[in-house]
Amino acid sequence: MDPTALRVYARNSTLARIGQVADYASLNMIPRFNAIGSIVLEISADSASTPLLLEGNGLIVRTAAGDLVDSGPIRTVDWSRSTSEAGAGKLTVAAVSDTEVLSRYTCWPNPGVAIGSQADAVYKISGTTASTAMRALVNLNAGPGALASRKNPLITLAVDGFLGPAITREINQFDGLLTVLQDVAGAAGLGFRVVQVGAALQFQVFEPVDRSGTARFSFDLGNLLDASYTTTPPTCTRALVVAGGQSSPRQCKTYDRTDPLFPGLTIEQFVDLTGTDTASVDLIAQMDQAAEEALTSGAGQGSLSISPIDLPQLQYGRHYQVGDTVSAQLRGGAWYTDIVREVTLTSTAAEGTSVKAAIGGDSGQTAVARIYTYLARVKKDLTRLKTRRAA
Incomplete structure (x- = not known):
């Protein structure tokens, strides 16, 4: 096995490790920040490890140094074979990260009472x-x-670090738990995850770590294989928030946010708070927050993809993680800094592990994604340069 290849272990439904899967043909996994990651493993159907790879069991992936990359339950085990393949064919095993457990639940308006109440x-x-x-x-x-009928016996909670600002908001009945957590974390600048700790799935909230001074990638430094960026225009630059109008007086307010790449563009979006009583003492806070969320989710977005070269002094899993802030040198030589949203890891026993990182992106977790603002500035500077040359 290549010394840089990822180590894969199987676990049972109680999270106990039951063996190593050392003879996989390939492994492709994507850890994600504040989202569900994925793990896809291909292995010969003749392998002695196949009895470990069952729906209901799970996978644990670690670096060669023993650091946890991700883990989660197996969802599908597919078999295939072609005439060109010898033996019994191959298995494709797909798992999701443990954060997926949050997507199974909704937010009840009164979690302490039964559904009929x-x-x-x-x-x-x-x-x-x-x-x-x-x-x-x-x-x-x-x-x-949680109520006994809803309680997941594997879920525990890490100690509260009292992170982020104080918030005021109303959550619609039965909104998805994972989606609500993503919205709250995004507005507060926090990260969250579910990771296996012993025989439990622990929910953790954390502040992303700024490693932009040490995790720096550029072609000049020799640790960048390729890089590319894309932009997506906004879908909302003006939020029209309307509250009340049913059992209380109607109240309307407009919120504008200028898009840096399209400063003259106005796109209106209705934000419905008509179910909120306008006599509520926190009405303005609710309207402000609803507008912030609409403008954030509808803001123009940018995404940066880089393929770092793992060097002894800068390796994924040891020197930076998903959720950390890193720096990359882009077009024009300027340095761009943002959060690593996801990483694609491809590993084979023979060739080791390659890394491709997505920085920034369309998560809507900042008022206007910082890379989008950065790219707007770069394009404006290039336009000015062309105008000067033409003159």
């Missing part, structure tokens, strides 16, 4: 830190504090 229309968060609110959502809807 749900009288509230919304679940309210008022004045608590973002991390505290996120932990409460998981705890009451899926974790130790």
Whole structure:
């Protein structure tokens, strides 16, 4: 086995490790920041490891140095064979990251009572830190504090670090738990994940680490194989928020945000808060937050993809992770800094592991993705340069 190849282990439904899968043909995995990652493993159907690879079991992937890359339950095990293949064919085993467990639950307006007694229309968060609110959502809807019929016995909660700003918001009844956590974390600038700790799946909230001073990638430094970026135009630059109008007086407010790449473009979007009582003491905070979310999700986006070259002094999994902030030198020689949103790892026993990182992206987690603003500035500078040359 190549010393840089990833190590794969199988676990059972109680999260106990049951063996190593050392003879896989290829492994492709994508750890993601604040989202569900994926793991796809191909192996000969003749392998002695195949009894370990069953739906209901799971995979644990570690670096050669023993650091955890990702883990999660196996979802599908597919078999195929062609006339050109010897033996019994191959198995394609697909798993998802443990963060997937959050997508199985919804946010009940009153998580403490049975479904037949749900009288509230919304679940309210008022004045608590973002991390505290996120932990409460998981705890009451899926974790130790949930109703017995909803409680997942594997889920535990890491200690609250009281991270992020105090937030005020209402959550619509039965919104998806994972989606709500993504919205809250994005607005607060936080990360979250579910990782295996012992025989439990621990929900953790964390502050992304800024490694832009040490995790730096460029062609000149010799640690960058290729790089590319793309942009997507905005879908909302003006939020029209309307509250009340049913059991309380109607209130309307307009929020504008200029797009850096299309400064003259106006795209309106209606934000419906008509189910909110305008007598609510936190109405303005709710309207402001609803507008912020609409403008954020509809902002122009940019994404940067780079293929770093793992060097002893700068390796994925040891010196930077998904969620960390890194730097890359782009067109024109300027340095761009942003969060690693996801990483694609491809590993074979013979050739080791290659890395491709996506930085920035369309997660909507900043008011306007920083790379989009950066690219807008670069393109404007290039236009000015062309105009000067033409003159």
